[in-house]
Amino acid sequence: xxEVFLVGIGxxxxxxxxxxxxxxxxxxxxxxxxxxxxVNVVGxxxxxxxxxxxxxxxxxxxxxxxxxxxxxxxxxxxSTFSAETLFLLRDGFTITALLYVLLSIILCVVFTxxxxxxxxx
Numbered sequence: 001x002x003e004v005f006l007v008g009i010g011x012x013x014x015x016x017x018x019x020x021x022x023x024x025x026x027x028x029x030x031x032x033x034x035x036x037x038x039v040n041v042v043g044x045x046x047x048x049x050x051x052x053x054x055x056x057x058x059x060x061x062x063x064x065x066x067x068x069x070x071x072x073x074x075x076x077x078x079s080t081f082s083a084e085t086l087f088l089l090r091d092g093f094t095i096t097a098l099l100y101v102l103l104s105i106i107l108c109v110v111f112t113x114x115x116x117x118x119x120x121x
Contacts, residue, residue, distance in 0.1 A: 003065055010070015018075050043076035047083050 018039050025035035050068045053059045059067075072079045081104060088097035 002062075006062055006066040007070045007073070010066040010072075011074035012070075014071040014074025014076075016074075017071075039076045040078040043072050043079035044082045046075070047072045047079035051083055 021039055021042075022035040025038065047068055050059070050064060050072065054061075054064050054068075068080075068083075085097050085101055088094075088100060
């Protein structure tokens with residue numbers, strides 16, 4: 001139950017932070033989605049720091065749940081996608097990493113389209 005609480009609290013913090021950044025950049029009306037871009041880049045930096053500290057035994061599994069799964073997960077799942085891709089590459093699974101990246105990007109865009117199409121009036 002403690003694990004669920006840690007993920008939930010972290011997710012709340014991450015979601016609020018994402019909303020704050022989105023609100024901050026909402027006045028910048030351009031073709032480029034700055035808020036999402038910034039959230040994804042910052043989230044990737046944060047999850048890199050968390051996993052780096054975890055691998056060096058500076059933080060434990062509770063902090064991983066709170067910060068990586070909770071905060072970064074609520075902030076952006078792109079950070080998890082990036083970390084998993086790097087771990088696959090680091091561990092020598094180059095083809096798997098490339099397949100993961102390609103399928104994730106293609107299928108996520110396609111399924112978002114399908115979701116929009118299904119709900120079209």
